[in-house]
Amino acid sequence: MKPGTTASIRRMIRPEAFPTPFCSGCGHGILMGAILRAIDELGWDMCDMLFVSGIGCGGWIPSPHYAADTLHVTHGRPIAFATGAKTFNPKLKVVVIGGDGDIASIGGNHLIHGARRNVNLTVICANNSVYGMTGGQVTPTTPHGARTVTTPNGNLERAFDLCPLVVAAGASYVARYSVYHVRQLIHAIRKALTHPGFSFVEVLSSCPVQYGRRNDLSTPTLMLEYYREHCVSIARARTMTQSQLTDRVIIGEFVS
Ligand SMILES: Cc1ncc(C[n+]2csc(CCOP(=O)(O)OP(=O)(O)O)c2C)c(N)n1
Ligand SMILES: [Mg+2]
Numbered sequence: 001m002k003p004g005t006t007a008s009i010r011r012m013i014r015p016e017a018f019p020t021p022f023c024s025g026c027g028h029g030i031l032m033g034a035i036l037r038a039i040d041e042l043g044w045d046m047c048d049m050l051f052v053s054g055i056g057c058g059g060w061i062p063s064p065h066y067a068a069d070t071l072h073v074t075h076g077r078p079i080a081f082a083t084g085a086k087t088f089n090p091k092l093k094v095v096v097i098g099g100d101g102d103i104a105s106i107g108g109n110h111l112i113h114g115a116r117r118n119v120n121l122t123v124i125c126a127n128n129s130v131y132g133m134t135g136g137q138v139t140p141t142t143p144h145g146a147r148t149v150t151t152p153n154g155n156l157e158r159a160f161d162l163c164p165l166v167v168a169a170g171a172s173y174v175a176r177y178s179v180y181h182v183r184q185l186i187h188a189i190r191k192a193l194t195h196p197g198f199s200f201v202e203v204l205s206s207c208p209v210q211y212g213r214r215n216d217l218s219t220p221t222l223m224l225e226y227y228r229e230h231c232v233s234i235a236r237a238r239t240m241t242q243s244q245l246t247d248r249v250i251i252g253e254f255v256s
Helices: 005-008 027-042 078-088 102-104 108-117 164-167 182-194 220-230 234-238
Strands: 051-055 070-071 093-098 123-129 173-178 201-202 232-233 250-255
Touching: 005 027, 027 123, 027 201, 051 078, 070 078, 078 093, 078 102, 078 108, 078 234, 093 102, 102 108, 102 123, 102 164, 108 164, 123 182, 164 173, 164 201, 164 250, 182 201, 182 220, 182 250, 220 232, 232 234, 234 250
Parallel strands: 051 070, 051 093, 093 123, 123 201, 173 201, 232 250
Antiparallel strands: 173 250
């Protein structure tokens, strides 16, 4: 089947899983499509793949939507399960997809140790800056000052910058884009999938319902415009001062 066609993408999804459980304007839907397009462009067979996710809206991206083997496991543990599956069957292409809570909060220890071991996995973190599924609580990636249901007057804590964190831990492919930057995102996912070793793609994913409405970004458009205005490339960031970089998110390939 010709890659890039609707029919070619259709064969990778379970029609009975639609309509999706995602709210209108949820970036996870864009990411769900971007991952499939990357796999389609590579000409990979979904039968050779295993998708592992934990609990959360991000965990719903592969399971139940993808027509492939999926493991929907305990919150915070997808990297541990994926490590076991990959070790048992090294031929399997194993991809972890989860939210920022799943991957970087309760699952943070598995993330750093997966990177340290340089396990041959691809981890895609759908970062919407909150625990979306449980009502919009603060997470370790909520920006400083941002309002959430548990930080109504603004988050007092600093946020984890996930890409430098996993670079320091030993990941050998690391990139970050937002769901506004779809072409670059698909390209990065392709590179991550074909990379031997631990590859990590952080995806800033819009959540107008739980994050946006508490932070003056209550529509899908406002959230995407925010990403367009606030994301700066690694090259451009190098020319900016620390104060100019306040409230900016650096995107691009950190290690490749
Ligand atoms: C061990 C455990 N702790 C807490 C929960 C409750 N819980 C379910 S999903 C979730 C957070 C989801 O946030 P995230 O991983 O960022 O995904 P999102 O919904 O934002 O995409 C939490 C705390 C759980 N199911 N299991
Ligand atoms: Mg989240």
